[in-house]
Amino acid sequence: MNILVKKLEQHKGHLSQLETTFLNDVIASPELFVKSTIDSISKRLFISTATISRCCKQLGFEGFQQFKYAVAQALENNESETIMDVRTESLTHQVQRIQTEIEKTLARLSEEKLNQATNYLIKSQAIEFFGVGASLPTCMEASRKLTFAGKTSSARGDWDELDIVARNLTKKDLAIIISYSGETPHVLAYAKALKANKVPVLALIGCENSSLEKLSTLTMTAAVTNCYYGEIDMSSRIPFNVLLELLILNYLKASGIER
Structure with missing residues (x-):
């Protein structure tokens, strides 16, 4: 609970x-x-x-x-819930926790799903990243790499601007949504607008069986431990970065891009 x-x-x-x-x-x-x-x-x-x-x-x-x-x-x-207060966690435990999250995330990722996501990237006319709060920097980094690869890609920080974009994307585009909980109100509102426009949605989620998963075309799940330093949410976004890194590398190879 x-x-x-x-x-x-x-x-x-x-x-x-x-x-x-x-x-x-x-x-x-x-x-x-x-x-x-x-x-x-x-x-x-x-x-x-x-x-x-x-x-x-x-x-x-x-x-x-x-x-x-x-x-x-x-x-x-x-x-069965796991929630950790990292105020007394040693450096060794912190390293082990992050390493375990990455290992579990990679274990959940199948080559088939990675290739499916890659195909959506290849076919898309434009890619828009949706992420708020702590997920926004991850979106911006991935969008930056895709832009350098010659793909039309954006990651915006303004919630109202994202709302307009979600309502104007088409089925020729691709929306990539990153959300740890999969329950953030703004993110769910974007997902509903995207689904109404029949926009393919790739969701990277930290919690299984979330509302966002039900609205998505394809999901990739990251293993994230619920970590707090008192009241400060310290849950890692590193597993999301790992998934996106693998996805972009797979896209570059599949597209035959040489830079």
């Missing part, structure tokens, strides 16, 4: 006061939440059912029932 809570708390800045009240109640009493109906919660918190439904969608779920199911699953899997 701790991992889900961390994901949900990232949304608080985008919620109204009443929506935040509902979310705080879920986080404080998840067992009560999964046993309750939307009507009973509405009466208990003096919040309309419409507000509750809207909040669930703001959190990246299709509605109340899907959110309720996600919380129930998180409670059921609580014992």
Whole structure:
């Protein structure tokens, strides 16, 4: 449940006061939440059912029932969750953790999937990277390399600009979305707009079975440990860089580019 809570708390800045009240109640009493109906919660918190439904969608779920199911699953899997506070982690442990993440990421990557992603790169007219927060630098680095390789590619930092781009890309283009949680509201909004335009979406995700995965054409999963230094999210983006490095190298070889 701790991992889900961390994901949900990232949304608080985008919620109204009443929506935040509902979310705080879920986080404080998840067992009560999964046993309750939307009507009973509405009466208990003096919040309309419409507000509750809207909040669930703001959190990246299709509605109340899907959110309720996600919380129930998180409670059921609580014992298997891994979340690490790195304040007392030695340098040796830090190196081992990053090495393990890379090894697990590579173990999950099949040559078939890498070639599929490469074909999307080759066929695309233009490539647009979508990533916010800590994922943005990874997007910019990959876009820079593709640009030097002669491929039309962009990575933008302005959320509103990304929204416009997502609505104007076509099925001849390729969108590459990088998201650790796969639940970031802005990223999901971009993904929905892209899907509506039938734009191929390659998603690099740190958590399996996320909302973003369901909206994507093809996904590549990175093994990322949930790491915090107190309240600071220190989860590594190195596995994403590794996946993109391999993808771009594979693209260069498949395209016969010599520089």
